[in-house]
Amino acid sequence: MGSEDGAPKDGSGPGFAVRRLGPGDIPSMRALNALFGRAFAEPDTYGAAPPDDAYLADRLAKAHVAVLVAERDGAVLGGLVAYELDKFERARREIYLYDLAVEAEHRRRGIATALIRHLQAHAAHRGAWVVFVQADPGDxxxxxxxxxxxxxxxxxxxDLPVGARPLP
Structure with a gap:
């Protein structure tokens, strides 16, 4: 049985539940950003200049942005952020899984797999033909x-720099 975003209603695993964040979930989004900062060893990237609540609520309300969290008793154990990319070569879309992390003490318990499975169900509901992700060779x-x-x-x-630069 699916939810309104196409993901399994029972997005749970042993001791946690998976859900998609919406515009009213600012504290959970902030907790997820803090988790990303710890997991990726980039606390400044994810916490030095946090956006205001209105910015986060606006992004969480967008249909083409999927933020999923695995929680237990209101605590974020892991999560992911994914973006839909509408294509021009065919009437279809791809979903780019941009960030995925699980708190160190909760790893190897099926949380990342459950998050990805939930994203795959969401992708099917949205008409995507693939979910893609990048990983570092040493990870x-x-x-x-x-x-x-x-x-x-x-x-x-x-990574290409932004802005006009003179050609060599």
Whole structure:
């Protein structure tokens, strides 16, 4: 049985429940950002200049942004952020799983898998044809998880600066 966003109604696992955040879930979003800062060892990126509540509520209200959390007793144990990308070559969309993390003390309990399964159900409901994610070559646990759940493609990732720069 699915929920209104297409994800399984029972998005739970042993000792936790998975749900999609909405515009009224600012405290949970802030907790997830703090978790990302710890998990990725980037506390400044995720906490030094936090956006205001209105900004977060606006982003959480967007249909093309999916923020999922695994919680127990109101505490965020893990979560993910994904973005829909509408394509031009065909009338379809892809979903980019941008951030995924689980608190260190709650890892290896099926939380990341449950979050991804919930995202896959959401993607199907939204008419997406694929969910894709990037992982760093040295991140063994992430690579093992994604190898188990999908098909690996070897690609290179480039960060391009923003703004006009003179050509060489």
């Amino acid at each position: 063994g646990p992430a690579l093992a998880l994604y190898d188990r759940l999908g098909t690996r493609e070897e690609v290179l990732h480039f």
